[in-house]
Amino acid sequence: MYASKLHALDDSLVKVVVDEERKRRYEQKAILVNEQPYRFQYLTPSSEAPVADLVIIAVKEYQLADALPLLKPFVGQHTCFLSLLNGISSEKTIGEAYGIERVLYAFGIAMDAQRTGRDVSYTDMGHMVFGEADNAVSPRVKAIKALFEAAAIPYQVPPDIHQAMWFKFMVNVAVNQVSALLRIPFGVFAKYQEARALLIQAAQEVQEVAQRKGIDLTETAIGKMVDTILSLNPDGKTSMLQDVEAQRPTELETFAGEVIRQGEALTVATPINRFLYNALALVEKGYSG
Ligand SMILES: NC(=O)C1=CN([C@@H]2O[C@H](COP(=O)(O)OP(=O)(O)OC[C@H]3O[C@@H](n4cnc5c(N)ncnc54)[C@H](OP(=O)(O)O)[C@@H]3O)[C@@H](O)[C@H]2O)C=CC1
């Protein structure tokens, strides 16, 4: 989705870093984004290419350890990283590999992207949210704002990126997990109070953990979370539900796993996320083949 926008702005801007096997596979067929074919330039670690100004990482968290080393030849002194991974831990992992001073905090929210095979369709691309660890509007933040404006990629630079990251984490812990377990699209949460009650129960555990860490997630944030979910395309599905339907591994460790671990460290009880963890682990174990 984002690569297609940047490619439309200037096709020389976008280079997709992959391993040799993916390069061979991807070069065989254009990717369709809203039915438009895109042939990106694929780089592997052995490709000759200048270092990147900006690296946008959009793999799943469990794929990060394999993906990060591929980037090494393209990381220079001024390379900046934006991680679109859900959850609250990928910035630390990228920082450990390439230096935390290179990493901005980031996430994408409110999109209704749907993946079918390697093709993507969407009606609402939501927006990307990013910022410096100290929330400064630094020269690199200004440069990325200018790039996204030119490419018509909606974005926000919030006053407190850490509070915003925890808000997004709370959205994912609630809606991704409940929707994936019950196999329901966004519209069901608008229709049934019982579905909203499940979201709120899962979110309250995130809120309690966040508050113990000094992150300002209030009751108002839970209301805003419900409003965010109700504003999404009723037929749209969370990325976790799409993973379950395609029998791909889910981001369970990134969501319930993280809430349980943080809850244990801070002595916050997390029974709803323990239930979701075990139930979704069983869903994955039940995949055929
Ligand atoms: N989908 C959504 O609505 C949202 C997703 N996110 C986050 O964005 C990230 C991406 O999500 P999503 O697009 O749904 O995930 P997908 O699983 O659809 O896409 C992940 C992509 O990463 C590729 N990949 C995996 N390993 C490597 C590697 N070693 N080198 C290069 N490419 C690799 C995969 O390739 P292949 O298919 O060939 O294995 C796949 O194309 C996730 O972290 C998710 O949490 C955030 C907000 C919303």
Ligand SMILES: CC(C)(CO)C(=O)C(=O)O
């Ligand atoms: C729920 C949603 C679309 C929120 O932006 C999301 O982050 C996901 O599906 O992973």
